[in-house]
Amino acid sequence: MRRTMSFLALSCFSALAFAKQPIAIVIHGGAGTINKSQMTDAQEQAYHATLKHAVDTGYAVLEKGGSSVDAVTAAVLIMEDSPLFNAGKGAVYTYDEGHELDASIMRGDNLMAGAASGLTHVKNPVLLARAVMEKSEHVMLSGAGAEQFAKEQGLELVENSYFDTEFRYEALKKAKQSIQKVPHQAQNYRLEAPWLPEWNMGTVGAVAMDRSGLLTAATSTGGMTAKRYGRIGDAPIIGAGNFADNASCAVSATGHGEFFIRYRVASDICARVKYQGISADKAADQVIQQELAKVGGTGGVILIDHKGKVGWSFNTEGMYRAKRSEGEAAVTEIFKDSPTK
Secondary structure, three states: OHHHHHHHHHHHHHHHHHHOOOOEEEEEEEEEOOOHHHOOHHHHHHHHHHHHHHHHHHHHHHHOOOOHHHHHHHHHHHHHOOOOOOOHHHOOOOOOOOOOEEEEEEEOOOOOEEEEEEEOOEOOHHHHHHHHHHHOOOOEEEHHHHHHHHHHOOOOEOOHHHHOOHHHHHHHHHHHHOEEEOOOOOOOEEEOOOOOHHHHOOOEEEEEEOOOOOEEEEEEEOOOOOOOOOOOOOOOOEOOOEEEOOOOEEEEEEEOHHHHHHOOHHHHHHHHHHHHOOOHHHHHHHHHHHHHHHHOOOEEEEEEEOOOOEEEEEOOOEEEEEEEEOOOOOEEEEEOOOOOO
């Protein structure tokens, strides 16, 4: 009898502990030179509205008992379908005036991950990254092979022109004016005019924790304006632009991808939490504000730790971002020191 009572008590305790797991989600829509003086009130309102819609949609999944995998997918889908962000519909142009998209997703319990790069016809890259994680034996697929897999999985394919937007095309023309080909040199390009930092940036992402304590991170991007030669940035690279580990944190990054790859930003932040025992906020600041900043790496991250605490860190003028934790309303922010909405 005592044994039975002890078992019941333990079961009840476990159920209560499970029920008390916090739910939370954080999203970003890219970091860079985001100047309030160059943004109209209508544009600012549109960004706030879309960020709120995305974070609330992801949170609704969590609130109904859904997984963090479903939550980050839902949030990223909204941003991929919005022309406001450099992912999906609003993807930047390559040098050859097309679009090549990348995405990744990772879950923190078993470290399963999926990624896809160099996509030209997959409407929602995050769905393909998830399919790679859940329905293939691989972690990353690229190009034509990735799109063949997408077709086999029944994902929606579109003409490359679907991703066109006038704003991104104007950015491409300005970028091309800043580039002059230099033959026979490894650098390949010489800048004849200032290269704007936002041409290296964009990207959307989401990190979340569900009722079971599962952490998940997802990142999606159109890459760098005027990129060539099949360039791949950090967004689809596990450990660079995306990482999740239930023992530490989940991170999604945005910024100049070459730096985020070299400094394995996402996994470094989580490793500092796991092995140094510091907070995720402190770890993110160490990497973004110190390690990257001292070498000229620009961008930012969103994060959520294994206790459900959310945060972000960026070293640019702004980062489109939003968060929502249990019992709290959604918060959206754009500029470095702007009030929340």
